[in-house]
Amino acid sequence: MNDGDVSKQIQQMVRFIRQEAEEKANEISVSAEEEFNIEKLQIVEAERRKIKQEYERKAKQVEIRKKIEYSMQLNASRIKVLQGQEELVNSIKESARKELQRLGTDKRGYKNLVKALVVQSLVRLREPSVLLRCREVDRKLVETIIDEAKREYAEKFNVPPPKIVIDSVYLPPPPPANGDEFAHQPYCSGGVVLASEDGKIVLENTLDARLEVAFKQKLPE
Secondary structure (H helix, E strand, O other), X not given: OOHHHHHHHHHHHHHHHHHHHHHHHHHHHHHHHHHHHHHHHHHHHHHHHHXXXXXXXXXXXXXXXXXXXXXXXXHHHHHHXXXXXXXHHHHHHHHHHHHHHHHOOOHHHHHHHHHHHHHHHHHHHOOOEEEEEOEHHHHHHHHHHHHHHXXXXXXXXXXXXXXXXXXXXXXXXXXXXXXXXXXOOOOOOOEEEEEEOOOXXXXXXXXXXXXXXXXXXXXXX
């Protein structure tokens, strides 16, 4: 083999090695590109999930804040409605109290009312002897109707007239005419309180007590 043949063989070997190297380099490059794309997709997908989770978390926070705000506004509205109802009820109640005050100015009408209240109390108690308590300003009026009230009760139930003792302790006085001190001192708009002789049964039949009963019954309306 001469020098030319040796040189050719060497060149062929070099070309073969170079081709092998280029093919290997291409394989490495393609593999690296694929791994890069896969890793890039994984990173992008992971970031996408993180963004989605963050969005969902913030959306939940916004929804919770909206519910809290709605609940607060709803409660505030309910409180306003309740306050309005209470103010209206109190206004009606004050008007009724003023009307009760006017009853005392109608002497004949108030006298008949007190007698009816005494008879009604006797009917409820059904006691042979009772203690009656009234306002000091009403004592003389009560003394004038006691006998008639006892007789009316006795005739209604065909029983002996009961014994009625007027208590020396009086109910509170009438409320002030201007009504400004209603909440600052005890008062009584009229009526009577009757009790059994032993004090175990007490029937409050004052105008204020009847007003409270009427308001409790009519409060839903």
